[in-house]
Amino acid sequence: MSSTFHGLEVARRALNTQQSALHTTGNNIANASTPGYSRQRVNMTQTSALSIGGMNQSITAGQIGTGVQAGSIQRIRESFLDDQFRNETTKLGYWDAKRTSLSQMEDVLNEPSSNGLSAVMGEFWQSLQDLSANPENTGARGVVLERGQSVADTFHYLSDSLTKIQQDIGKEISLGVQGVNSLLEQISQLNSQIKSVEPRGYLPNDLYDKRDALVDELSLMMDVKVTKTPAGGNSSSQAEGIYTISMLGGDGKEYALVNGDRFNKLGFAGPDEKLSVNTPTPITSIQFFNSSGSPLTTSVPIANESGKVTFSQGKLLGMIESYGYSYTNSGGNEVNKGMYPDMLNDLDKLAFTFASVFNEVHEKGYDLNGESGKPVFILNGSTSQGAAKAIRLADLDTQDIAVSMTVTQNGTVHAGNGQNALNLANIPSMLLSNGVISLQGTADTIDLSSYGLGQNGSLNSFYEGMIGRLGVNAMQANRMTQNSLLLSQSVDEKRMSVSAVSLDEEMTNMMQFQHAYNAAARNITMVDEMLDRIINGMGLVGR
Structure with a gap:
């Protein structure tokens, strides 16, 4: 037979479990506006049943439940939607970078207008x-010279302005690469922390959220592939493991960036300052370095010998295509390309x-x-x-x-x-x-x-062709940016519907757990009254 105090233990476990659920709900509500936070839930599991000898079951003993316990506290996340979101974010970063660069170019050329090169040359x-x-009119001759000077000044202004923007893009690329290296280092550090926690059977949900937020930010800069590797030990079945992150090239190759607590840095084949000097130097390839800064043998050319871009899509590639890159064609000649060059x-x-x-x-x-x-x-x-x-x-x-x-x-x-x-x-x-x-x-x-x-x-048709190509490219960049933005927002809404905190849902859960907690407390009161009757109300016969 079960213990007389069996009911108290069942009710006590119910109190503890519902209390854990209330605490988790409170944590969700507290982090409802925290960027990158994924809602959490308590996985409740019933405790092992108690075997009871059956008077009419000589072969198999019966069982009686022993209550509930709070298992793991799991975050709610859909990895498939994460992958979709990162794919769309990569496209958005690429097209938005091109849109920004082309918009700046349009502002400089300022065509059609009364102040652009076309109007100045028209006056000339x-x-x-x-x-x-x-x-023989001296005044008319003077006007020709003055307007000729205006044409020369306009050419100077356009060339200097475009070169200055190109230099700024070069600086932005350098800062972008530094940001990527910082993200890779932080992800490797989080991998190290997670690797020390998971084998003990715990789920470091906050570390998971921080790591995924960094990967989301990284996907804006380049196309990345995330592979999960078990941490080993006594890891929970819900453990997400260690992230191995690779950069996907336009040629389909994978280049390792983060492997556990180790990471590789990105850099350029030449000094970074080449990107912002008075005569910007086209980028030929991306070079990999280890965490201590020593160069590795692996490098990614921006384009192959046929001119096809082999670097991964993302904001970084969009800026590189704007700034300018070079490749060696099949004939052994160096070819420079890029929107600004x-x-x-x-x-x-x-x-x-x-x-x-x-x-x-x-x-x-x-x-x-x-x-x-x-x-x-x-x-x-x-x-x-x-x-x-x-x-x-x-x-x-x-x-x-x-x-x-x-x-x-x-x-x-x-x-x-x-x-x-x-x-x-x-x-x-x-x-x-x-x-x-x-x-x-x-x-x-x-x-x-x-x-x-x-x-x-003619000269007119050549310049019109320049402005026409710029307009077409700018329209395409604007259109693709809007399309990528809509798709990324759509996927993000689906992702948030799974992992984001809904205050209405949490309030409903709070009421549910509160009622369950009150019922468990009432159960303890009922068992206490039973025990009081047994202890104080029985054994009085013959007195």
Whole structure:
């Protein structure tokens, strides 16, 4: 038979278990607004039954329940939704970085507007049209020089502004890599703490939450894969184990970042300061270092020989594609790519072709002194590299502008002839087919094959193509950012519906556990009355 005090023990266990459940509910309510907190619950299990000898069961003894006990305190988390959220966060980080970079580029170029390069050059061409009607007018000649200076200043402003933003992106990449290294170190430290707790049979839920929050933050920077490894020992079946974190490359390869309490750092193949100097250096690869800073043999090239990006997606890649990267193609040549390097290169081509063509057309005419035209714009070098930054207006007087195509026999300018001014004004719409331009009023042609514009069309169409590509890329980045944001928010809402604290649900649980606790207390009172009757009310016969 069971003990006389069996009922007291069952009620006592019920009191302790319901009290633990109330304490856990209170902890959930207290952390309802804590970022990264996952709600917890007490896993209640019945205690081992007590065998009771049965008078009519000679073979098998009966059993009687002995109550309930508070088992593990488990956090409620769905790892599948965590993986989905991190995948969408990686995409969001990538597209948001590109969107931000392209938005800054659009602000600098400021097209279409009355203050952009297109408007400034339009005013310059218009001043030449006006000069063609009054070729000897000193005021009109002065306007041409002033607006030519404005064109050069605008090229300087655009080149300097884009380079400055590129430098800032380089600094942001350096800070991003430092942040990634800090996250990897913190995750490895949490792995070490969890590894020392789990083998004892405990569930370090707060450490789990901190670690998952760090992994979520890491997934914004790069695409990562999380693998769980058991900690060993007397670990609980609900234990989540140790995280092994790898970076996924665009080529499908995995690169180890965190393995237990060990981690690898990320860095660049060259010094970090290269990213923010006056002439930013394209990134070739990401180098791995051990926790003490010694370089490892493993490195990740940004792109393979065909130009396909092999680095993992995420905010870090979005910034690298904006800042600029390089790779060696199958022919052994180094190729530079990137949104800002490409735009600066196109701007240099435009400035170089504009200045070179203008000078050649200008040299075909005659100034007021009857001399052939001199170069109007000065460039450093014979290639387009750095032309937008280097272009400047030559030191000319108003009489040096060569707008006439004919001179008299005594060498003076033919009065009223402004044919070359029209040729100069028509430069933006001249077709550069096969690199050759035909001039009006003369049989002369100009070969543009060495100027590096690299396409048929005109100066106007080339610049329009630059702005058009920028607009399309910016629209795509905005659209993809919004799509990624909506998807990540949708997954996060599903994740929060599982792991976040609902105050309504917790209040309901509190009432449930409170009633159970009161019932257990009432059970103790009832058992106490029974024992009082047995002890004090029995054994009085014969007195």
